[in-house]
Amino acid sequence: MVAKGNPENITSAMDLARDDLVQSHPNPLTEGIFKFYGSGMLKDLGIYEQVTADKMCKQCWAKPGKTWFTARHHRETPHRIENNQADVGIVWTTEVAYAKAEGRKCRHQGAA
Numbered sequence: 001m002v003a004k005g006n007p008e009n010i011t012s013a014m015d016l017a018r019d020d021l022v023q024s025h026p027n028p029l030t031e032g033i034f035k036f037y038g039s040g041m042l043k044d045l046g047i048y049e050q051v052t053a054d055k056m057c058k059q060c061w062a063k064p065g066k067t068w069f070t071a072r073h074h075r076e077t078p079h080r081i082e083n084n085q086a087d088v089g090i091v092w093t094t095e096v097a098y099a100k101a102e103g104r105k106c107r108h109q110g111a112a
Contacts, residue, residue: 001081001091001099008087016088017047019066024077024086027058027069034069038090078104 002010008021016023026034042048055062059071068086070076077089078099 001078001096002088003081003084010088013041013045014047016042016051017045021087022065022085023051023067024080024089025067025069026074026077026090027060027071028052028056029058030072031070031074033074033092034090041090 002008008015010021015021025038028034028039039048039052042051048054051067052062053067055069057069060069061067062069068080074091074095077086077091078095080086081089082099082104
């Protein structure tokens with residue numbers, strides 16, 4: 001998920017390796033989307049350690065000032081993006097649809 005208008009010009013999951021982005025992801029301890037899918041995608045792309053600093057935590061900066069892991073729910077990421085606390089985050093596609101239906105300032109950006 002990215003902010004409406006994609007101001008950081010994020011075009012693919014490989015952009016998560018960029019140092020100029022602030023990221024917000026579901027925590028890898030209790031959130032299935034990151035625990036089972038997001039971490040695997042980052043590992044497959046060869047950028048897992050770069051994005052997460054190999055840290056497993058909740059409500060913490062995995063990479064100080066760059067990669068935030070949520071406290072308990074993936075809906076924290078859309079909120080952080082909308083409030084300019086993050087540029088991008090891994091969320092379920094349904095979260096983007098839900099946020100858009102509520103008129104929130106975000107959009108889906110494919111992982112390809």
